[in-house]
Amino acid sequence: MDLRAIFMGLAFAVMWSSAFTSARIIVTAAPPLGSLALRFLISGLLAVAMARMLGQSWRLNRAQWRATIIFGICQNALYLGLNFVAMQTVEASLASIIASTMPLVVALASWLWLGERLRPMGYAGLLAGVLGVTIIMGARLQGGADPWGVMLCVLGVLSLAAATMSVRGAVSGGNIMMIVGLQMLVGSALLWPFALALETPEVTWSWTLVVAFGYTVLIPGVAATLVWVLLVERIGAIQAATFHFLNPFFGVAVAAVLLGEPMGRYDVIGVVIVTLGILAVQRSRAALR
Template identity: 55%
Template structure:
């Protein structure tokens, strides 16, 4: 793995983890589905405009259109829709821990439904990762964590797992920014009617804090992180790229504490480290043994 890929992976992990903090700010100040419709609509317009400026086209292959539709519905409408609604009652750090289960669920679902074999190390990693989540959530539930919010976040990560499995072979290709913009547009269209039905007339007030959170969500996790992810998958493959998710649990807890002042205890620290170890074990088990050493070598972009 070359240095550029490592830096892209680290950047993606940090942005992914920070997204839960900006989301928490937005959903406590305005209706969550409306916030997502606004985020997706603006993100789509920006990304598609950039794609046209870069000479990219809407003439996508069948596989690319499948990526647009599946990611737009499963990742944007379902995963983020459920997650943003659930985060009205669940803290950013807890939501980031739940979302970090995605690589574990992908490995389990691949074994259970697609008959993909699991190495003993991967099985052990699944057990370790789930144990870490149990450590964190059992303590938080005993301290009054909202059960409905937790269930919505769990349903959200299942939707993201489905999206990941369905388009697991998709890379960036020459139209990566166009794909990013179109899947955002699909998410906005899918959530517009539910937002109108469920949130009509719900009051909220614009503030600098809210605008800043939405702007960050649109530009950084919304466009930049998605672009980095597709590029990273193109460079090193989905399995190696997903290995960077092991950084999300500790980063999510740390960023929420620094940005929002969320409290955390030793159970959060220990549990997030255990989850990270489990994710890393699973991902390393899925990489061919010859590819395991991390060698930093020059590579032309």
């Protein structure tokens, strides 16, 4: 892995993790589902336009269309929809920690239900991940974290893990940026009816809201996706996935710096344990390929 790939991986991890902080700013001032539906509409159109500029085709094969629809439903509408609603009462740092456990959830489910083998280091990583999350969740719930919001975050990461497992390898064959853009448009189409039926269009306008929304559209929505695609093309999906182990740390750090969210002793301990667990699982799975 060369220096450029490392820089790209770090940039992706920071951009992905920072999305929870910008989302927290948005949902405290605007309806969560309507904001997310609008974000997906704009990001999706930008991603599709970028895909066309890269020469990618609208014509997807059956597996790619399946991945587009499943991820549009499970990742964009359910995972992010549930997280946006949850972050009205749940801090961005906690939401990012829960979301970052997705590789652990996928590895655990693959082991239990698909019979996927892990090296001893991988099993140790799964145990470490469970321990780290337990430490963080216990401390946060005792500190007054909203149980309903936490449950929505957990349901969201389970939805994302299910989608990831169901479409493994389905996006191979090119047109990745086009698939991502169409996924966003599917998510937007699914969210709009719920936003219009359940939410009132009350917005507390401020420059921070405008900046946060613009950042969410352009950076996590488009730039992070483009960097991820380029990183996978450069070093492969397995090596690229190892950068996910940085997400718990960056998620907590960005929320602490920009939102002033407290970082307690148990948060630090739990984040370190979860981070090491994700790294161990990723390295174990890579070693078996």
